[in-house]
Structures are given as structure tokens and as C-alpha cells.
């Protein structure tokens with residue numbers, strides 16, 4: 001059986017995905033900036049590579065590359081230097097994967113991306129399916145980042161590889177990512193909507209996201225951009241209300257837009273005060289079933305555990 005490489009395996013999504021793929025007994029090659037921590041975290045994988053080791057690996061042994069690597073968009077304040085790190089980390093990682101595809105075009109590349117591809121809106125603007133990228137308006141940092149990230153995969157397509165672009169929404173899980181931050185003010189009875197609360201959050205539970213990546217992995221006919229978001233996208237106001245209800249806390253204290261901009265700068269504007277409504281059209285048409293579609297039910301389940 002050809003090997004499956006998972007790049008950025010140590011992250012929120014990668015960690016869960018690697019364990020799922022391991023349960024199915026696939027031969028896994030894990031890639032990160034340092035091999036040692038991967039070896040310690042996932043001793044069961046058949047190989048653990050730094051990026052330079054991965055670049056030198058024989059391409060003929062690989063069947064699929066799942067690339068999730070990139071400096072976290074909420075890990076640090078968006079200084080010009082950190083913005084460059086967010087860009088370079090994604091472009092360099094993708095380029096390494098693409099070069100392996102060019103050496104062996106039978107490799108399938110499943111590359112992370114985000115629904116930022118559809119632009120950013122401060123209210124319930126319109127629904128974006130995968131074919132609607134051209135209808136987006138405006139421009140901002142994250143949208144440009146995603147454009148460059150997706151464009152970086154084009155040479156692999158030209159070489160003849162099948163490339164799937166995972167346009168991921170806001171991933172909800174209590175172990176990390178957006179939800180672990182959003183729930184903090186609620187714990188202290190200080191929760192509420194962000195700004196007007198009209199901006200749309202296209203969320204996806206980590207369980208559904210990983211199941212969807214496995215589904216795409218199992219279906220080589222699925223390629224190009226694929227939205228990985230729950231069909232139950234909803235306003236920030238609704239997220240706050242549902243979260244408060246599930247945590248047994250009020251959701252009455254809105255955090256004003258000016259405060260979010262003052263505290264978080266451009267990151268706050270793009271990630272907190274703006275959003276977009278994406279629909280998982282391709283996955284639904286292909287028969288994928290989301291377990292978590294309703295925000296109330298999802299939070300009730302998550303906070304009861």
C-alpha cells in the first residue's frame with residue numbers, strides 16, 4: 001500500500017486525523033518542522049520527517065499528501081512580520097508537496113485552505129458554494145493569503161495530480177481553536193455577541209471536519225475547492241445565545257466593535273467582526289452526512305460531556 005503523508009500533523013485537525021487514519025491501519029508518514037516531537041506524539045507512524053527530509057523522500061512511495069501546515073492565524077498579533085510568516089509557512093509547505101507531485105503525478109494532494117476565499121462581510125450577505133468564488137467582493141489580508149495558498153497548488157494540477165482544496169470554516173472543538181477562546185468570557189458571566197452579531201459564522205465541528213477529510217480521501221473523484229462547513233452556518237448573535245444557553249450562562253454583554261478592533265487590530269476585524277456564509281454543496285451532493293448541523297444541539301452535546 002502506498003504511504004499517506006500528513007503535513008502539519010501535530011495541529012488541532014492533524015492530530016485527530018492521524019489517529020483516525022491510524023485506526024484504519026494506513027502506513028503514515030508525518031511531517032513537521034521537527035521530527036522528534038512527532039515521533040514522541042505518534043510513535044505508531046512508519047516515518048517522521050522534518051520538511052527538508054520530506055522534500056528528499058522518494059516520491060514514488062507516496063500515494064496521498066494531506067497538507068495542513070501553516071502558522072496559526074490567531075497564534076500571534078498580526079504584525080507585518082507575523083503576516084509574512086503566515087504567508088511563507090503556507091507557501092513553502094505547499095511548494096514542497098507540489099514538487100513531490102511533480103516528481104510523481106499519481107500522488108493525490110489534499111491541501112488545506114479556508115472559506116476566507118469568499119471574502120468577508122459584516123452581515124448575512126449571500127451563500128457561497130464552491131463555484132461562487134467569483135461573486136465575492138472586497139479584499140483583505142486573509143482573502144489574499146488564501147488566494148496565494150490555493151494558487152500555489154496549480155503546478156501540481158498542471159503536472160497531472162488530483163488536487164482537493166479543503167476550504168475549512170471555523171473549527172469548533174473544546175480542546176482548542178476558536179471555541180476554546182470564545183467560551184472564556186461566558187465562563188465569567190461576561191459573554192455576548194461580538195459587534196452587531198450579524199456577521200455569519202460558518203462553523204464545523206472537529207468530528208465532522210475529520211470525517212469529511214476522510215470522506216474526501218476515500219473519494220478520489222472529489223477534487224478542486226470543497227467547502228468543509230456545517231450546513232448550519234448562523235449569525236454570531238445566535239452562536240452567543242446558544243453557547244450561553246449550553247453553558248448555563250447569560251449572553252447579554254455584547255463586546256463592542258471598537259473594543260475588538262482596539263484589542264485585536266486587523267485580526268479582530270477580519271476574523272471576529274466579519275464572516276461569510278458558505279455551504280458544503282459538494283460534500284452534500286457527494287452524500288456526506290454531517291452529524292453536527294444545529295448549533296444549539298452541538299453546544300448542548302459538547303458542554304454536557
Ligand SMILES: NC(=O)c1ccc[n+]([C@@H]2O[C@H](COP(=O)([O-])OP(=O)(O)OC[C@H]3O[C@@H](n4cnc5c(N)ncnc54)[C@H](OP(=O)(O)O)[C@@H]3O)[C@@H](O)[C@H]2O)c1
Pocket residue numbers: 008009010011012013014031032033034068069070071072073085089090093112113114115168169170171172177178
Ligand atoms: N482551525 C480552524 O478553525 C481553521 C479554519 C480554517 C482553516 N484552517 C486551516 O487548516 C489547517 C489546519 O488547521 P489547525 O487548526 O489544525 O492548525 P494548527 O493547529 O495551527 O496546526 C497547523 C500545523 O502547522 C504547523 N506550523 C505551525 N507554524 C508553522 C510554520 N511557521 N511553518 C510551518 N509549519 C507550521 C504546525 O506543525 P509543526 O509544529 O509540527 O511544524 C501545526 O501543527 C491550517 O493550515 C489552518 O490555516 C483552520
